Amino acid sequence: MQVEEIIPRYYDSNVYIINKKIVIDTGMTEASVLRGIEEVMPIEDIELIILTHAHYDHSGCANALLSRSHAKLAIHEADAPFLSDDTLSSALSFGSKAACPPADILYKGGEKIPIGLNEEGIMEYLEVIHTPGHTVGCICLYEANSKTLFSGDTVFSDGGIGRSDFRISEPEKMTVSIDKLTKLDVKNLYPGHGLPTIGNANRSIELSKMMSARMNP
Ligand SMILES: [Zn+2]
Numbered sequence: 123m124q125v126e127e128i129i130p131r132y133y134d135s136n137v138y139i140i141n142k143k144i145v146i147d148t149g150m151t152e153a154s155v156l157r158g159i160e161e162v163m164p165i166e167d168i169e170l171i172i173l174t175h176a177h178y179d180h181s182g183c184a185n186a187l188l189s190r191s192h193a194k195l196a197i198h199e200a201d202a203p204f205l206s207d208d209t210l211s212s213a214l215s216f217g218s219k220a221a222c223p224p225a226d227i228l229y230k231g232g233e234k235i236p237i238g239l240n241e242e243g244i245m246e247y248l249e250v251i252h253t254p255g256h257t258v259g260c261i262c263l264y265e266a267n268s269k270t271l272f273s274g275d276t277v278f279s280d281g282g283i284g285r286s287d288f289r290i291s292e293p294e295k296m297t298v299s300i301d302k303l304t305k306l307d308v309k310n311l312y313p314g315h316g317l318p319t320i321g322n323a324n325r326s327i328e329l330s331k332m333m334s335a336r337m338n339p
């Protein structure tokens with residue numbers, strides 16, 4: 123699996139490009155995100171946009187990418203209604219309006235999204251893991267062959283965790299969700315904000331679980 127990262131501006135989420143066809147989270151600052159993606163691949167070639175959750179800092183540029191490509195938009199079904207909600211998507215907090223169109227694909231968790239053959243000719247998949255807490259419909263995406271986890275705003279590098287005090291949060295589920303992630307073998311962690319952890323990310327996720335147990339008892 124090939125991962126490219128767009129370095130975000132300000133409070134934008136990280137934007138990841140997988141195998142030059144799938145985009146995970148879109149950020150919200152249109153000019154810099156479009157420019158960043160164009161340096162890696164033509165925007166019209168994007169096939170699928172997966173949002174780890176509905177927050178505007180992750181979904182704000184989805185409309186711009188969808189209008190320039192034939193990409194499908196995918197998100198967990200529990201977060202889908204918030205995409206067009208100025209308040210619940212937190213768009214208003216960023217001084218914006220939620221202009222995201224309805225999603226084409228709704229996940230429940232457990233789906234395996236084929237992403238193509240790796241260098242050894244093995245088909246690779248992103249597995250959808252439902253991790254409610256930060257929002258009710260947060261997902262993480264795990265690629266087992268390369269032991270890579272895209273964690274959205276559920277866990278960050280160095281033991282960080284996402285806020286769980288939004289109206290659409292479920293703080294009581296945060297620790298259980300992170301516990302699910304500790305059952306995976308994660309080498310590379312690509313979070314929704316901040317730097318990735320390349321190497322042994324299991325320790326970082328263990329620390330996140332301890333942090334969540336303290337903050338969301
Ligand atoms: Zn975020």
Ligand SMILES: [Zn+2]
Nearest residue numbers: 175177256275
């Ligand atoms: Zn968020």
